Amino acid sequence: MAPLQALSLLLLASLASSAASGYRSTLTHIDSKLGFTKAQLMRRAVHRSRLRAASMLPGYSTTLSSSNAGPRLRSGQAEYLMELAIGTPPVPFVALADTGSDLTWTQCQPCKLCFPQDTPVYDPTTSSSFSPVPCSSATCLSIWSRNCTPTALCRYRYGYEDGAYSAGGLGTETITFGSSAPGEAPAASAGGVAFGCGTDNGGDSYNSTGTVGLGRGSLSLVAQLGVGKFSYCLTDFFNTSLGSPVLFGSLAELAASGGAAVQSTPLVQNPQGRSWYYVSLEGISLGDALLPIPNQTFALQADGTGGMIVDSGTIFTVLVESAFRVVANHVAELLGQPAINATSLDNPCFPAPAGERQLPAMPDMVLHFAGGADMTLHRDNYMSFDEEDSSFCLNIGGTTWTSILGNFQQQNIQMLFDITVGQMSFVPTDCSKL
Structure with missing residues (x-):
């Protein structure tokens, strides 16, 4: 040898x-x-x-x-x-x-x-x-x-x-x-x-x-x-x-807490060999409404574009532009006013009513992944209040090529990447107690 x-x-x-x-x-x-x-x-x-x-x-x-x-x-x-x-x-x-x-x-x-x-x-x-x-x-x-x-x-x-x-x-x-x-x-x-x-x-x-x-x-x-x-x-x-x-x-084991179940979705291999962690996002709900985002919007393409990357280094989730516009418009409807930067792909912000110093009640946002895995994002996992500008901000932006699940949306959700079986699992958790 x-x-x-x-x-x-x-x-x-x-x-x-x-x-x-x-x-x-x-x-x-x-x-x-x-x-x-x-x-x-x-x-x-x-x-x-x-x-x-x-x-x-x-x-x-x-x-x-x-x-x-x-x-x-x-x-x-x-x-x-x-x-x-x-x-x-x-x-x-x-x-x-x-x-x-x-x-x-x-x-x-x-x-x-x-x-x-x-x-x-x-x-x-x-x-x-x-x-x-x-x-x-x-x-x-x-x-x-x-x-x-x-x-x-x-x-x-x-x-x-x-x-x-x-x-x-x-x-x-x-x-x-x-x-x-x-x-x-x-x-x-x-x-x-x-x-x-x-x-x-x-x-x-x-x-x-x-x-x-x-x-x-x-x-x-x-x-x-x-x-x-x-x-x-x-x-x-x-x-x-x-x-x-x-x-x-x-x-690296997940333990269900507070009655929440561990959910799993397959990891997808990028056809161009990139080593990021890809998953298949199939739809998004806001409250009880499944948003009108066409099928295949998040599909991973043969040239390596599309799909969704799960990334600990990206702060705010970005969605391909067509899906981002749908999400931003529905948040605007809930808040009753258009975004200040409505034409931009940046995170949209909405003027807060005079004297308002905190976020209003907002429904959960749910990301629907392949295999029936649903990731529930509570209000504070996708919205924030900007004290300097007195505005409510959606901490999700737009992109022209590939969606990315950022770490702001992953707060207090334990994430497990099992490379051996090719699977990502997650469960809501108080991460400060893990």
Whole structure:
């Protein structure tokens, strides 16, 4: 057996045995420590949501300065930070959790260019568990299409739509989840995880030290852990001090609460091979009324457009324009007035009556997915009150290509992605108690 094959089997065996009990970490909102008002949080969320949507457009490609930069991978910024540690001894690793990308990376010494971070920059030379990845390995071939010599190491370059980037070498390391502090869940580690060791990094880090990829590709953390499934449960968007649990493997189980039933819908594979999590949205109800949205409006097309992506990094849900107009018009009818920005694809807002300082009573919105799975969105999961403009805002926008279920709509709904069986499940949950 070749040495590389033997090493791969050894790493897989190590991961399989350590994954038996599962892994747990915490997601914190990227604005949690900055003291923003509710209105400021919304303004920042709208800005980032637009950047995220732009990065997911078909044909989007990064523009990097070096002509020989190597592979250029597509991604976008995220909304939640995941708390991990990397190396032996472990170094804190606060990463942007991204269900829309696969590669996990962190800043590394020696830095050619590193953005400021609160924790020490990881140094692979001080870790006993670091190993560089040769460019001839199967792991490297998944992101590098050029010819290379047998002794060359794997290089990567990862670009973001807003100009942020990371470049460096690919290696394998031990990733540690949880904490060994008294009263907290014990730490659990997984060895041999491939990651990007970024020595040249720039742009807005959003208080992170890198990114953890939770997509459906072979390089994602979920795939490398060999656990087959993961779950997260996002707490109240406006209570940024609350952490949100993210669970892997055997810990990623859904428990019905308050009489609510667990519901499931198949994950759909994009025909163009994109690693996002697609589901089939079949209709939308507002209260007791099934909205007049034609069949096949949300169908996934052969060219990879259409469908619905479930994304933790997009804040506000976006619907293809024809469906968005129907939803926005029905919300306008309920409120009794047209939107201020009725011709835009942005989240529509409606003037609040004089002296009104809170949202009126609104019916539930229900998203109907394939397989009979219905996701109920209560008023606060799709509407908000803008104190600065004294307006009621529908936190759903429009798009011209693909619908995305954003994280604002996923508040207090535990989401489970089972890659092994190809299924997404969900159940209403008080995420602060999970």
